Structures are given as structure tokens and as C-alpha cells.
Amino acid sequence: MEGPDANEEAGSTRAGADASDRTVELRDGDAELLEDLLSGDHRALARVITRIEEREPGYRGLVSALYDHTGDADVIGVTGAPGAGKSTLVDKLAAAYRDRGDTVGVVAVDPSSPYTGGAVLGDRIRMASNVGDMDVFFRSMSARGQLGGLSMATADAVKALDAFGKDVVLIETVGAGQSEVDVVRTADTVAVLVQPGSGDDVQTLKAGILEIGDVFVVNKADMDGAERALAELEEMVHRREGSDAGGGGHHGAGHHGAAALDAPGAAHVPEPSDGVDGTDTADDTGQSEWTPEVLGTVAKTGQGVDELIAAFDAHATHLRESGELTRTRRRRYAEEIRTLVRADVGALASEAIERRGGIDALADRVSRREANPYGLAAELVDPIATCLEDLDGRDDG
Known part of the structure; x- marks a missing residue:
């Protein structure tokens, strides 16, 4: 069949398929897969994440069913410029969490192949310290062209890991500059990594990157220039305190200060204006606010990793006790709704364009x-x- 009728029929077929993809009802075959995931089957978890990443028909029903089982994991984003040692640090973090009995999920977002759309570095071995440990689930995913290295597929994969029962989910991002602010939409706590050098790495941090950090980390702190990088980061955080009346990390308004460091990897030293634990301050309304910390680590040897995890734990406690976790996740859900609606309306419009012969x-x-x-x-x-x-x-009627 040729001509307009053929185009209309083809468009209708495509529209029907796309409409099916938007269905959020759980398919019969997927109900068993979901049950296996919730019962702790790692193969089921891998299959669900593959369905999510490939956006296979019915994946929305799976993700929708996962929501009731999410909300317990601490989700930590690790971002920073390429070469800062994110992969090595995430590896050591996962090992340290396992040492204390936590189960861990890792989503490493890699650049997308221009040919396949898959993760360019997806087959690399990056979790050497955790090979063979079934309680560390590692998945490398494609950024799929999304600035900041995060896509809806990544956020949905985090939901799968959370529903599976992982205590901690670590997200390692591409490291694409200011666009890394996208990590905020998925992570509860964000660590921004820099490496020592001439100081250029710190000086070139964009304002957006500076503002999203809940913890700042100078990795490779045993190298020359580490003390300078630490000092510059502290100074930049102090500038946030003086120039930004709002914004405490990516979780809300607040008073900002820098953590005192006696040496690379040292823990935060409380100052008189700090809270009891040295991490919170209070604004004029009496609300507790988070003070971003600056820490040094040497990922290869594990130096400073315990202190970094302590900072993550303190931030998670702050989010829960202040009520900011609820507000943060509400904002995340709102953004997720907007993203899905924009995508679906765009898909409907694309279908309408095809029914009219195509954009050309x-x-x-x-x-x-x-x-x-x-x-x-x-x-x-x-x-x-x-x-x-x-x-x-x-509805009004």
C-alpha cells in the first residue's frame, strides 16, 4: 500500500505501539519477575534493570510497581571531573560499606557510544575490590546523551536497587562539567571530587557544581598540591556562605561554612557556631542546616574513606531529622512527573507528525x-x- 493511506496506517501502528509502552499496568509475565526481584534474586534484578535501560515494552509497569518498595536506601552521587579517581573511590567505598555489613548497589554512568547508544566503558572491570561479592551489585549504564550523565533509565535503575533491598546505592557520573547538576535529581547526598594539581581543577569548578555538593573531596590527597586544593575548596565554600543567603548543598537554604582540616582525610572539627556534631548550623528560624564538609582521600590506599562515609552518614541523619529528605524527594517526584509528561506529550506529537507524512x-x-x-x-x-x-x-462534572 502506498500514498497517504499507507502513511496513516503505519503511523497508527506506531502510535499503538507507543501507547502500549506508556501503559503502567504490570503484565502477567512481569509479576513473577517483580516477585523474584523482591525476594532477593540477583538475576531478576539484572533482568529488570536491562528492561529499564532498553525501555522495553512493559518496563513502566515494572517501575510503577517498584515505587511501593522504595525509600529505604541511602542514595549517594559521586561526581567530578574525569581523572579525579571516581571509579577507584567508589570501589573503596563499596568495600568499606560491605565491611560494616551494608549491601551495596553501584550504578556507573558511562558516556554513550555514538553508534550503539550503549556504555562506551561498560565492559571495563572497575570493582576489583568487590569481585565475587554477591552483596555488591554493579551495573554500568549509558548516559544516553543526557547532559550530566544521568537519564531517566538511571533513576529507574536506582529504584530497582532500592526496592531490591540494597542499603546503599552509589551513583558514579560521567564528569561532564556543570551539567553534572543532573545528579541531584537522583541522589540524596552528593560528593564532588577534585584532584590536586596547579589548582586549576578547583578554580574551574562551575557555580552549579559548587552548589550541589554536600561533601567536597580532594582525592589523591597524597600528591603535591593537595593542601592547596583543600584550602581553595574551603575558601570557595566560605564564599558560598557569604554570597548565598539560600542553598545548603542541593537540599535547601542555609548557612555555609567549611570543615576544618588538620591533614588530608581528617574529620571535620566542630567550631563554636556549629551544632553538636559539627555538621549542622541553625538559621534565624532555628531550623538545622547542613554545613558542607571538605575532606581528603587517597582512594588507592583507602585513606580517608572511613571519614568520608562518616560524613555521608551524618548528612543522611541530618536529612531525616530535619525533614529535608521528605522535601527533597517531593521535589524529585515533581521533576520526574514533569519529565515524563514532557516526554509523553513529545511522543504524541511525534506520532501526529508521522501520521501527516513526517517532519520533512x-x-x-x-x-x-x-x-x-x-x-x-x-x-x-x-x-x-x-x-x-x-x-x-x-472531572469537574
Whole structure:
């Protein structure tokens, strides 16, 4: 079949498939898979994450069913420039969490292949300290072109690990500069890594990266220039205190100060203005606020890793006791809804474009002065708007 009818039929077929992909009901075959995941089957967990990453039909039903089982894991994002030692540090963090009895999930977000869309570095061995440990689940995922290295698939994979029962989920990001702020949408606590050198790494930190950190880490702190990098980070955090009346890390407004460091890897030393544990301050309303810490680590040897985990624990405690965790996750859900709605409306519009012969055919109409972009956009979107208005009218009735 050729001509407009063929295009319309093909468009209808594609539209039907896409509509099926938007279904959030759990399929019969997936119910058993979900049950296996919740019962602790690592193979089921791997299969669910693959379904999520590939966006296979029915994956939304799986993710929707996972929501009731999430919310218990501490989700920690580790971000920073390439070469800062994120992979090695995440490896040591996972080993240290296991030493104290926690189960760990790791999502390492890698650059996307321009040819396959898969993770360029997905087959590398990065968890050498945890090989053979079934309680450390490692998954390398593609950034899928998303700035900041995070995509909806990554966020959904974190939900799967949380529902599975992992105590801690570590997210290692690509390290693509200011766009790393995307990690905030998935992680409860964010660690920003830099490495010592001439000081350029610290000086070139974008404002967005500086603002998202709950903990700042100078890794490779045994190298020359470490003390300078630590001092510069402290100074930058102090500037946040003076210039930003709001924003305590990525979790809300607050008074900011820098952690005192006697040596690389040293724990935070409380100052008179700090709270009892040396990590919180209070604003004029009496609300407890988080003070970002600055720590030094040597990931290869594990130096400073215990102190870093202590900082993560303190931040998690602060989030729970202050109520900020609830507010943070509410904001995350709101952003997730917006992202999904934008994606779905865009998909509906794409289907409508295909039913009209494709975008090139519409562009040809504009070239022939038979239509204009604004009119065509309205033609495509107005039916969606009308449907929504009709639904609202029914609800009001």
C-alpha cells in the first residue's frame, strides 16, 4: 500500500505501539519477575534493570510497581571531573560499606557510544575490590546523551536497587562539567571530587557544581598540591556562605561554612557556631542546616574513606531529622512527573507528525508557503489540548 493511506496506517501502528509502552499496568509475565526481584534474586534484578535501560515494552509497569518498595536506601552521587579517581573511590567505598555489613548497589554512568547508544566503558572491570561479592551489585549504564550523565533509565535503575533491598546505592557520573547538576535529581547526598594539581581543577569548578555538593573531596590527597586544593575548596565554600543567603548543598537554604582540616582525610572539627556534631548550623528560624564538609582521600590506599562515609552518614541523619529528605524527594517526584509528561506529550506529537507524512513533508509545506510553523504546531497540539480540556470538564462534572 502506498500514498497517504499507507502513511496513516503505519503511523497508527506506531502510535499503538507507543501507547502500549506508556501503559503502567504490570503484565502477567512481569509479576513473577517483580516477585523474584523482591525476594532477593540477583538475576531478576539484572533482568529488570536491562528492561529499564532498553525501555522495553512493559518496563513502566515494572517501575510503577517498584515505587511501593522504595525509600529505604541511602542514595549517594559521586561526581567530578574525569581523572579525579571516581571509579577507584567508589570501589573503596563499596568495600568499606560491605565491611560494616551494608549491601551495596553501584550504578556507573558511562558516556554513550555514538553508534550503539550503549556504555562506551561498560565492559571495563572497575570493582576489583568487590569481585565475587554477591552483596555488591554493579551495573554500568549509558548516559544516553543526557547532559550530566544521568537519564531517566538511571533513576529507574536506582529504584530497582532500592526496592531490591540494597542499603546503599552509589551513583558514579560521567564528569561532564556543570551539567553534572543532573545528579541531584537522583541522589540524596552528593560528593564532588577534585584532584590536586596547579589548582586549576578547583578554580574551574562551575557555580552549579559548587552548589550541589554536600561533601567536597580532594582525592589523591597524597600528591603535591593537595593542601592547596583543600584550602581553595574551603575558601570557595566560605564564599558560598557569604554570597548565598539560600542553598545548603542541593537540599535547601542555609548557612555555609567549611570543615576544618588538620591533614588530608581528617574529620571535620566542630567550631563554636556549629551544632553538636559539627555538621549542622541553625538559621534565624532555628531550623538545622547542613554545613558542607571538605575532606581528603587517597582512594588507592583507602585513606580517608572511613571519614568520608562518616560524613555521608551524618548528612543522611541530618536529612531525616530535619525533614529535608521528605522535601527533597517531593521535589524529585515533581521533576520526574514533569519529565515524563514532557516526554509523553513529545511522543504524541511525534506520532501526529508521522501520521501527516513526517517532519520533512511538513517542512516542504512551509517551503511552498502552504503553511507556517506556528500554524502547523497548533494543528498538531490543539487536539491534545482539546482532549485534556474534555477530561477536565468530565472531572469537574
